């Protein structure tokens with residue numbers, strides 16, 4: 111691990127933000143938890159405490175839901191013109207834009223990810239998400255519907271109305287992007303929100319909450335309650351006055367959300383885990399496919415729900431591609447994310463480092479061989495070596511389960527039919543990729559893959575306009591694009607005899 115540079119000077123707003131205990135945003139006010147409890151958030155590059163944060167629990171969630179209910183039914187928000195909601199969202203985007211560097215550094219310090227990527231991926235994506243959904247606020251429409259009932263004349267139409275008070279629970283891998291993916295469409299649709307960020311990474315969501323208020327959103331429209339999943343998260347998912355819960359995280363917790371939602375049958379949408387196949391055909395442009403396959407797994411330290419964690423390579427080029435991906439890891443600059451030259455940072459937490467190392471040990475026990483990597487990196491911080499495993503069998507845990515770390519299993523195949531079968535042999539169906547110069551083969555394979563997104567000759571390309579979500583146990587519903595508005599609206603049919 112190279113740590114050549116002294117830590118750079120942090121943005122002054124970042125040092126200020128970290129110097130005080132952070133409260134929760136509830137009904138437009140920054141308040142302590144009802145219990146007075148706080149928790150610590152850590153810098154994964156060093157293991158040191160970054161900040162203290164109010165620990166929301168059942169009572170805080172209940173107060174936040176009441177505030178969100180009031181804001182949904184009374185005051186300026188339900189009366190607000192779509193164009194005014196649109197302007198608020200655009201203003202919020204502009205405010206984030208004005209604080210780009212601050213958000214990038216805060217995200218990196220809290221999550222560990224390289225600031226290089228926070229600057230060019232996380233922060234710009236959040237800004238563009240609010241801008242894109244700002245546009246949708248004025249374009250959510252119903253239809254007029256022809257009625258065939260004999261005997262009278264009818265005029266019928268549909269309205270798309272906000273679903274109501276929305277609970278949103280997000281993970282730690284892209285904290286600011288996840289907060290924007292959740293908040294922007296819900297607010298465009300006219301909902302009010304209680305958002306619970308992950309305990310590991312609450313900071314950028316809390317800073318975003320300050321800008322939400324600065325932009326001028328009415329009190330209670332956005333409430334941000336940091337805290338633990340088992341307490342605050344569970345209370346939000348089960349709350350009888352929450353109309354809809356939107357969750358991103360593990361499939362395991364996704365199932366708990368479904369159970370918790372049954373009390374009042376709140377609407378549920380889920381973005382869950384993945385074990386995405388990344389397929390390299392023998393006619394691929396290997397100058398693109400090899401670095402593309404390395405980035406597919408190692409971007410964000412492998413902590414992506416879409417990570418290309420199962421690399422399928424045609425047997426005629428298997429050794430060449432595997433060697434190329436392994437060599438790519440040797441060029442990585444591994445270190446604290448705040449060093450601007452770092453492109454592979456630490457994992458988010460000690461717990462995640464232990465979990466990933468547990469998979470590495472399980473793989474080794476079951477006979478997998480590490481071509482490169484295979485261990486944690488000693489010293490401070492939660493670093494794990496980028497790892498390529500070969501000699502893997504379909505039933506191994508490292509092939510079947512989501513590792514959520516910088517670990518890829520490489521598997522040879524013979525025919526397009528065989529690799530489609532291999533690729534679909536998973537409980538997950540979030541994403542997949544195909545590398546080939548044969549456009550017919552690319553599209554035929556894309557059609558066969560049971561996944562919500564298929565990339566062709568690229569990986570991890572996201573756009574606010576492009577629906578994203580999972581087949582099978584990777585989730586329910588689609589985020590981004592106009593598809594996500596269905597998650598945050600109800601359709602009302604109005605029928606009049608005229």
Ligand code: NAP
Nearest residue numbers: 280281307308309338339343344359360363382383415514
């Ligand atoms: P997780 O437990 O699913 O966390 C996601 C969110 O759910 C967090 O805000 C978490 O709160 C909350 N949560 C946890 N238990 C809950 C409950 N019973 N009711 C309501 N909310 C609850 O994920 P994790 O523990 O951070 O990571 C575990 C594994 O999940 C990872 O190794 C990875 O495989 C997977 N994961 C997948 C994604 C994805 O996008 N697909 C994202 C993150 C993790 P706290 O964090 O405060 O506990």
Ligand code: MG
Nearest residue numbers: 308309310339
């Ligand atoms: Mg957790």
